[in-house]
Amino acid sequence: MRYLPLTDADRRAMLDSIGVDSIDALFSDVPEAVRLDGPLPGLPTHASELSVERQLTALARRNMVAGDVPFFLGCGAYRHHVPASVDHLIQRGEFLTAYTPYQPEIAQGTLQMLFEFQSQVARLFGCDVANASMYDGSSACWEAIVMARRVTRRNKALLSAGLHPHYVSVAQTMARFTGDDLHSAAPALSAETDLPTLLAAIDDQTSCVVVQYPDILGRIGDLSEIAARAHEKGALLVAVVTEPVALGAIRSPGEMGADIVVGEGQAIGVGLQFGGPYVGLFACKEKFVRQMPGRLCGETVDAEGKRGFVLTLSTREQHIRREKATSNICTNSGLCALAFSIHMTLLGEKGLRALAVANHAAAVAAADRLARGPGVELVNTSFFNEFTLRLSKEARPVVRSLADRSILAGVSLGRLYPGVDALANGLVVAVTETTTAEDVEALAQGLQEVLA
Incomplete structure (x- = not known):
């Protein structure tokens, strides 16, 4: 049975009290272009639990899992090992x-x-x-x-x-x-x-x-x-x-x-x-x-x-x-x-410091390796576990090309600052304790191929 706590008269009284004609008027701050005017297109009105489970599982398999590929994304969200x-x-x-x-x-x-x-x-x-x-x-x-x-x-x-x-x-x-x-x-x-x-x-x-x-x-x-x-x-x-x-x-x-x-x-x-x-x-x-x-x-x-x-x-x-x-x-x-x-608590002060040292050391090694590649320049003179590269080409298509090679290369500044041409070639790379030397080498080789 549906739960309908309010009658039409109740709703009308509340709308009159706040001075609007309809419930739709409460969403006036939401641009019309992003409002739905009916059910979501392409979705069935109903489906069995088994059918929904299969469809959602198929959609989930289209994702690239962070732990399965070389992963260098950061900019506010970082992949660390969680015990x-x-x-x-x-x-x-x-x-x-x-x-x-x-x-x-x-x-x-x-x-x-x-x-x-x-x-x-x-x-x-x-x-x-x-x-x-x-x-x-x-x-x-x-x-x-x-x-x-x-x-x-x-x-x-x-x-x-x-x-x-x-x-x-x-x-x-x-x-x-x-x-x-x-x-x-x-x-x-x-x-x-x-x-x-x-x-x-x-x-x-x-x-x-x-x-x-x-x-x-x-x-x-x-x-x-x-x-x-x-x-x-x-x-x-x-x-x-x-x-x-x-x-x-x-x-x-x-x-x-x-x-x-x-x-x-x-x-x-x-x-x-x-x-x-x-x-x-x-x-x-x-x-x-x-x-x-x-x-x-x-x-x-x-x-x-x-x-x-x-x-x-x-x-x-x-x-x-x-x-x-x-x-x-x-x-x-x-x-x-x-x-x-x-x-x-599991880390403690010594553990946190050791984790930080491991992150920084891995990032320094990665920055040194990547900066030796053609068409790649390290921007930073100081950093912890995240640094910015200036590429010889626009970074967004480079990131997409590397994703097609199953390498999540980092965050392009063109994505964060669309329309700012001076930042278009910037790529922010994050390296943590989960990053291996093989991951860094895969990124270096991938950049060399895409920037050639």
Whole structure:
């Protein structure tokens, strides 16, 4: 039996109350060109479970599996080895079915896990405090910009040219509704970052400067000077980390003066998963904690002196008046945060540093080998496990040709920045501990053939 909770009269009353003529009017912000005006074409109205299973299996077999071919994709989503114990533990019933703890102090296991997660993120980022996670890196980046506006009471944000364009796009989409003034540009295909340009652009109206570390081309810059300049002008420095494994080898943004550090935690404990779900990381200085979005779990003792965990801070739209809330993000990525925390615990500090060293060493070897090929030039003078190549031909068709050879060569900058001719020949290559010398040689040989 169909579940129809509302009558036509109920719907009419609600539409009249909000002042629209029809339900379709609620979707006016969605362009007509992308709206469906009927059932999806080519799909049957019904099919048996067996038939659907066969069709979906056939479609899945058309995918090229990351672990089956030489794989060099990165730009915010990385293939790392995730120990089998991570998946085993997160599938325990008490974890897999966990949801928002509306009676939080009863859910001591959930709160303890989130407390440990927060502690790991804060230490990794070099910050005083971290929250219990966000949806993903891009939404965490936007929340940092909004938080900076609340702290400084300014609305001008400078976005580094090295910030991932998808993060920029998310921020621009949200700024349409808040009035934040965002300044951004495309990066230059060079070894130098745009930090000197940002330094000159900071003024008395700037709320924050947003930089990625390492940036979209894999370049690593010292954030200390830009942090000092931002603070001199009363602005905040927001650092974005899309590859947290890098912080096992390079200085944390918090150590260099960043006020808010956000990022994507997918690289630790979470698989590629076709782009999600992922886990957003968010940390800041303690003095800004009451402006931090999301929720914060804390440690305390009960009446008997026993260790316990509580929901210390949760300034969300569900809990207080909406206009006073710091964010409309109403939950956290609990299961992915758990995977992150388990993997981080298994690694420990020494393990994370060893993993970072292995990644960097593999990337250096790959960069040296690839740069020796004809028609290939290494752009970077500094990088962790991701670097940019300048090819003698446009990178997008090169990537497609190599995919036909079962080599996933990397991310073409023409794909990330369509229409920016100066970046068309750029190819971002990511190398992790899962990349073998044979994979690198296959890519080198493939580039030589395609660029000939």
